[in-house]
Amino acid sequence: MKKTVFLGALTVAGLAAGVAAAGTLDDVKARGKLNCGVTTGLVGFAAPDANGEWGGFDVSICRAVAAAVLGDPTAVEFVPTTGKTRFTALASGEIDMLARNTTWTFSRDVDLKFTFVGVNYYDGQGFMVPKDLGVSSATELDGATVCIQTGTTTELNLADFFRSNNISYEPVPIETNAEGQQQYLAGACDVYTTDASGLAATRATFEAPADHVLLPEIISKEPLGPLVRHGDNEWGDVVRWTLNALVTAEELGVTSANIAEMTAGTNNPEINRLLGTEGTLGAMLGLDADWAKAAIMSGGNYGEIFAMNIGEETPIGLARGLNAQWTNGGLIYSPPFR
Amino acid sequence: MSDVSFVRTEMLPEQAPPGSEVGVIGWLRHNLFSSWINGILTVLSLYAIYYVLAGILPWVFLSVWNAGSLTECREIMNATWGGTHGHACWGVINERWLQLLFGFYPSYLYGRPILALVLLLLALTPILFNMISRRMNWFLLALAFFVTAMLMDASIFVWILRIGFAAATLFIGYQLVTLSGSDRAEQIAQGAKRLPNPLMFTAVYPFLMPWLMWGGTIWPPICAALGFVIGFVVLRFGKDHMSELVTMIAAVAAAVIWWLVLSGYVSDGLSSVLPIGIEAVESRKFGGFMIAILLGVVAIGASLPIGVVLALGRQSDLVIVKALCVGFIEFIRGVPLITLLFVASLLLNIFMPPGTNFDIILRVMIMMTLFSAAYMAEVIRGGLAALPRGQYEGADSLGLDYWQAQRLIIMPQALKVSIPGIVSTFIGIFKDTTLVSIIGLFDVIGLASAIRADTSWNGIYWELFAFIAFLFFIVCFSMSRYSMYLERKLQTGHR
Structure with a gap:
């Protein structure tokens, strides 16, 4: 067993190095579509509806990243992965990111050579x-x-x-x-x-x-979050800060409803930086200035996504609990946009 | 002397048989209650059947068809029957049946897989049922194309198609109605020209089907077909200059070089110059029962010829050929199908350079075909082993060469003997297609769990499996009945 893991890790490592050189961000832009790995179906987190449209908590992260990079939340190719196929799919480059309620553990981060860009749901x-x-x-x-x-x-x-x-x-x-x-x-x-x-x-x-x-x-402790391959830090940054943008938007009270008027300009400089009306945060990531605005508009801020897919108003009825903003006693906390 | 005669001079009239021996009662007595033990067993069996049906039938028929979610189903059940136990919620099938059949295939293109299926049946008719006349076959084909043309969006080109197929359908249909089969046979006997063999369409179908399913320009399938044409041409004209073996090798080599090296450039070039085609559909959109049929048909269709070749190779005197065939068969049979599928979905990904796009459905098709071919080879080898030695010697004494002997004497008998085994393998491989759900393809089983992940339908279980079982039963039962029909038809009286 150990040997297999070792060999697997070696192959994965070799490949990750090979893929990294290509630059996932450029690949995604050139392709015009984000390949996002999701589950084959988990209530509230990812499931296709009767028309084959995917929806759910993890799916919203994919859509936000697609909106940030390509400006279009529908420019996502959802690749269903099982517990067995998910890591190979990511390591081999079949998918650009994995948003599949995957627990952030030491061995997955270090040994399998993946980068967990954050936590979008604290489970247990x-x-x-x-x-x-x-x-x-x-x-x-x-x-x-x-x-x-x-x-x-x-x-x-x-x-x-x-x-x-x-x-x-x-x-x-x-x-x-x-x-x-x-x-x-x-x-x-x-x-x-x-x-x-x-x-x-x-x-x-x-x-x-x-x-x-x-x-x-x-x-x-089951911290679930999106992950990307080791070694492509530019792409990792894009996914990490897209997630952070959703979290920060909730903290600053930016919602999909008021984002249009917020874009017109506010007297809160962090909101202005987030929405790209001030500073050059987008350019630093290699994205448009309104990248975060597009991401937030794709499905709302973190709180809206939570409420719509798994929150207390839905049949699943999860309370925010650990997943409340840090200001409300939860663990959801984003580094500042500065 | 009394005139009492002890010799009966007239027959007694026939008596009606006793009431307990005829009619329903007689049948019951003979078949169900012929002894105490049988009587008890009959009563017990009837009770068992009643018990099962009393559970299943109300569940199936006292059920909810129109509901948008499991909760709604339960409300309706509570309102109607005062309880939810023992009632099915078919609302999920009502809402999702198209998805279960077609996966994520774009709904406005559903006509294409349906047409592919109809054409498949028509392409198989001349192989499966020889009692259908050529005229009937062509009539059905022309009708299918006419209906397709009528359903397409109107344009000048489509109108030409409509008129053309309508004319063909009417012409052949008129002939069919006015000219009886025996009259037609007489005409042919007097030298009237026959319609072309419908097997021509069967030969075209393997190239037509992928085009209908995946779409895109028409050039890739045409280029793929050209490979066979090239091989055939080499075979036909090489014979005059080279020995048979060399010609055969040269033909295969020419075709393989064409497919691997040249056809890609040619089809790309033609596609960019003349982009004639239909909307392309990615493999990822394929799903549902369609994927089972697609994989099943390809695996079944390709595994039979490959299996025949492998079975012959295994019996061959040529050492290398024999070793290759034995090695292949034993290796593939020694590995579970699920392992091969994991190889197709995971391992190939790692070995191939990043960015290579080797279609996942194609990979799975290849693996399933190889798997069923190995089993098929062994089934056919069983059939070959059942033939007496005299058949081979008889073929030799007639002066037939190896291929003629196989084609005319050995294979027809060996295949006939192996029909039950072959059809069993077919049914087995068809059901094995559900294993692809484990590698993340959305076949019916995969879709069932995806549907359960919808908040509306979370918690529903048996209804989806019952529907899937029903779909598979239809196909597998038809295959089984066909195999019995074929056995009866080919029955020649000795075993």
Whole structure:
């Protein structure tokens, strides 16, 4: 296993070096389309609608980058990737960026040679149990049967959690989230565990969501964010600052509704720099002056994207929690535009 | 002497059989209740069937068709039946069935894959059913083209097509109606000119189909077809100057050089000079059941000839040919299909220089074809092994050369013996096409999970699988029935 990872990393490294020379930003501009890797379907984060149009939280990031670089949020080619194909697709240059609820971990950043440009969603692994199980904390789950997706970090986190609390469990391996829902509802397992966002989305589909509770424990850190290949820092900067622009826009109160009047000029110099009416931030990135404006107009600022795709008004109904702006006690924080 | 006679002089009239032996009751007694044990088994089986149907039928038929989301479905169910258990929510199929069939193929171009499918059936007719006359075949083809031309946007060119195909359809149709089959046969016997063989269209179809599906200019498929023409020409005229083996090698080499080196430039050049064509559709837009049919048809169509060649190669006396064939077959059969698909989608990406665009569907097609060809080769080798030695000797004694013997004596018998195995392999490879969802292609299974990721339909499960199962059942069951029909047709009375 180690050897395979090593060989894989070598190949990936060699390729990344080869690709980097080309300059992804120029490639994307020349192509006129952004190739963005997304999931093959995850509720709220990426899914095609009946007309084949992609939508979701991760998809909005792709659209924002396309708008910033090409001025057109529809100039995106969405490449569906599975958990197995995503990293090869990015390393081989098939996609320019990956926005596929991928957890930022040490080994992915360092060993697989990718650059995580930021975090667009702070997630963590949680537990869901039926209310009539009478459990109020995950530490009371001794001897429980747990539905768990195989081959994911959640499986390892689960083993760590139960071992460190000195309690036992019986895993029920499942392949997909849809299968997990069925097994859990059929009573094949007492507990269903996956990322808390996924649990909330799953519970929202139940006939009687109130009969199920999410336990308070969050047993892992899952910072999800877009990533690009190592070694092409110009392109990495473009994606990083597009994400930061969405975050900063929310912090400064720039929304898709008021952006037009804000562009006319405000007395807040940071807003002016962000929207390109002052300074040359766009030119420094190799983009148009109104790059951030285009990105924000593609789907709104970070808060609007959140509210529209996964927020409390949607069936998924996620609270901002850790993903609130730092000014509201969350972790969402962008470096200044200066 | 009494005149009592003990010899019956007249037959008793025939009695009606006892009521318990005829009609429904008799049939029941004979087939279902012939003994106590059978009676009990019958009752148990009937109960099992009732139990299953009582669960499934209400689910299928007491269901919701018009709903925009799972929640809406549940509301309707609660309002109608007072509960949601045991009722299907077909609203998802109602909303997404076109997507499940065609993937992300542009909806205004749906006519193209449909036309490709209709033409596929027409191209296969002369191969599959020999009872359809040439006139009928050409009539159907002309009709299909006429309907297509009527559905296209009107322009002068389209009007010419419409009139031309209408004339052809009417002419052949008139002949069909006024001239019976036997009269026509008599005419032909007296030397009337026959219509061209519809197999001509079958030969054109493999080049027509990719053009219809992917679009673009007409030159790439024409250039691909030219490769075969070049090979054929070399084969035809080389024979006079070279030995048979050298000619064959030269023909293959000429075709391969044309395809690999020259055809790209020629088709690019022609495309830029004369851009005749239709709107191009990228492979990424392909999806749904269409991808299963596309991959299945290509894998099935290409694997049979390759399999025949491999099977013959494996039986060959030429050491290198034999070693190559055995190595290929054993290697491919020793590797799971999913591994080959991962090679196609991941490994090739790493080996090829960055920026190379080697179509993913083409890669998958090649892998699936190789995979099914290896299995096909073994099935056909089984058929070859079943032939008695005398058949080969008989062919030799008639003075037939190797290819003539294979074509006229060995293969027809070997293929006939292998029909059930061949069709099993076909059905197997057709169902294996669903594996492509694992490498991120949106076939029906992949689309089903993508649809479940829509907030409206998250949580729906069985309805999608039931629909997919229904689609696959139609195709696989038809293949199976056709295989039985073919076996009956080719039955010659000895095994």
